[in-house]
Amino acid sequence: GENVEQHPSTLSVQEGDSAVIKCTYSDSASNYFPWYKQELGKRPQLIIDIRSNVGEKKDQRIAVTLNKTAKHFSLHITETQPEDSAVYFCAASDNQGGKLIFGQGTELSVKP
Amino acid sequence: GAVVSQHPSWVICKSGTSVKIECRSLDFQATTMFWYRQFPKQSLMLMATSNEGSKATYEQGVEKDKFLINHASLTLSTLTVTSAHPEDSSFYICSARWDEQFFGPGTRLTVL
Numbered sequence: 001g002e003n004v005e006q007h008p009s010t011l012s013v014q015e016g017d018s019a020v021i022k023c024t025y026s027d028s029a030s031n032y033f034p035w036y037k038q039e040l041g042k043r044p045q046l047i048i049d050i051r052s053n054v055g056e057k058k059d060q061r062i063a064v065t066l067n068k069t070a071k072h073f074s075l076h077i078t079e080t081q082p083e084d085s086a087v088y089f090c091a092a093s094d095n096q097g098g099k100l101i102f103g104q105g106t107e108l109s110v111k112p
Numbered sequence: 113g114a115v116v117s118q119h120p121s122w123v124i125c126k127s128g129t130s131v132k133i134e135c136r137s138l139d140f141q142a143t144t145m146f147w148y149r150q151f152p153k154q155s156l157m158l159m160a161t162s163n164e165g166s167k168a169t170y171e172q173g174v175e176k177d178k179f180l181i182n183h184a185s186l187t188l189s190t191l192t193v194t195s196a197h198p199e200d201s202s203f204y205i206c207s208a209r210w211d212e213q214f215f216g217p218g219t220r221l222t223v224l
Contacts, residue, residue, distance in 0.1 A: 041203075043215040043217050043218055044156065097209040097210065097211060097213060099158055099161055100207075103155065104155050105154070
């Protein structure tokens with residue numbers, strides 16, 4: 001089955017800096033890669049996603065890149081703000097509404 | 113966006129008792145719902161896929177006789193933790209599939 005590895009487990013940046021979180025997946029059948037932000041005790045919130053027919057997608061300060069050949073995808077957050085502090089999870093699925101296999105999570109801390 | 117609710121939001125029970133958690137899609141019909149479990153500071157782990165009108169599909173290592181799933185209608189799936197023990201204490205999150213997955217707010221289960 002699919003296995004998703006996520007790094008780093010913790011990330012601390014200064015406000016205004018960029019943050020990058022990386023994930024790798026094992027199943028070449030996976031074609032949908034969402035990223036979620038989860039605050040303590042809350043549900044995961046979809047922040048951006050990418051399908052395998054696209055190499056990069058951007059939404060304001062957030063971007064995701066996908067390298068199908070290497071089976072890895074990354075989340076880039078620019079101009080970080082304290083409210084970006086949360087746990088971020090990558091995930092992989094073989095379709096947009098299918099079961100999600102999550103990475104281990106990255107606790108991002110943005111210091112003012 | 114689509115709304116998924118869970119009930120209860122938290123529950124405390126004694127060891128050996130059973131607990132039922134409801135997951136409802138409020139404004140759409142979901143033929144497929146998913147149940148995840150999240151231990152503190154860990155990732156979301158898929159437990160099972162719930163299909164309306166048929167038996168749930170459990171992930172490897174998840175005891176189907178302990179975690180009973182019933183998806184009796186297109187808007188309701190239930191997870192019953194039978195003979196709960198302290199090690200079952202966790203955050204249980206459901207999601208419902210429409211064009212993408214929409215997560216419920218989660219249920220915090222504490223078994224004393």
